[in-house]
Amino acid sequence: MIHLGYAGRHHAHPVPAAPALEVRNLSIRYAGAEEDALDRVSLTAEIGSRIALVGPNGAGKSTLLKAVAGLLPTPPDRVRIYGNAVGACHHRVTYLEQRSEVDWHFPITVERLVMTGRYVHLGWFHRPGPEDRRIVLTALERLGLASLAKRQIRNLSGGQQQRALLARALAQEADLLLFDEPLTALDFETQEAVLAVLRELHQEGKTLLMATHELDRLEADFDAAYRFDRGRVRPLA
């Protein structure tokens, strides 16, 4: 059966020697706003690097992540992902929101929620196969959710919800991971578990762009950091 991707075209291959993410002079203003949410922002994330985005709330961190995730319209050529335009390779990018808009009362199991991470690879009309199930199971195990696989998502605690969403991001097998404060509102134990997974992802060569408030961990956990302030960005030494 032919593959019908959601975006209506084949996934683009990475351009050789292109960085995982390149943002050039990107400005974004929300409708009705007085000031730019992003003001001529430029940054580069090499493949396999871990980039921290720091700064106060409302400084533009989430706006940048949303723009890269394709949730905000961006002028062409301002954002290149593995050398391609935003939306050219959806399976390569995943995004974990600060506050998810998941309807946690929807009748679906943890396992199936994580399985939705495979949908970008399946496209229209295809059903998940044994390989997809194996990947989902591995993702559940890595986040300690295997015993909760059959549980309805409405019965998860806040920390378990966050872990389930992270498991979905793993199941997607994306190369560029956009995480918006994934550690806030997690208990210490879950934070450690999530950080361990992030370190593993780094070892696998994934590229990580993460908004964070944990300033004391910057040097240990990241290769570079950018400070956001009212839409402007500068690299932190």
Add this chain to the structure above:
Amino acid sequence: MISLLLEPFEFGFMQRALLGACLVSLACATIGVFLVLRRMAFLGDALAHTVMPGIVLAHFHQFNLFVGALAASLLAATGIGWLSRRESIREDTAIGIVFTGMFALGILYMSSRRSFRDFTHILFGNVIGITGLDLLILAAVATVVLLGILLLFKELELTSFDPRYAAVIGLSSGKVRFALLILCALAVVAAIQAVGVLLTAALLITPAATAAQLTRRLLPMMIVSVAVAFLSCLIGLYTSYYADLASGATIVLAALACFLVSLGIASARRGRVQPDSGVRESGAPESNTAR
């Protein structure tokens, strides 16, 4: 007792009514589950009203009422989808505008012909009057609706509970929503034959709401919903036959009775389990949430 149950179905029109009810239940109660879970219950009622001009035209110009209804409801679904694509018009606003406009068009046409009397069976339904051709069309409609749900199941599911992630992977929630509108329009056309324009929403929403009280899993919810819809039609038909009452009304009231029973069952269950413990519903004897 047995003969009492079998007697009505010795008549051809009652057999056709039963088969028709079965097909209508399949089409409505499955798609209804998505309407309930997506908080779009109002849509079914609105779409039912929009078919009026189609049915009136079909009546005056002597073509099949289904064809008229189908054309009108597809037109309305397209109109709603098209209007609500722009950000300045929310979908519920678009629905409100389109459905009243179409309904008014139907009334206008009726009044121009000075004829309101022929339309009681449109407003209140006439499952007893189903013909062989109607049954064929109903079967086609039910097949298309079920096939649509089967093919789009994972997309319907994902866009229902997490449209943001759908957007991240390039899956357009708008497209899926439009497909749902079209499937819903088909189901509505089927339901109108059974219970009429004014009561159609009941066959879409009440069985699904009943099922949502009884189970927390999507697939069982759809199966229970169909069963409830069919049971309601059966009870409604018997009541209509023996008490000589309007079948549309008896069917809807039977569905309401089912819903009330399910409410009772659900609250009795909650009484036995601690609220939000979650252990019972998941069926997993694991105690991670019970901290």
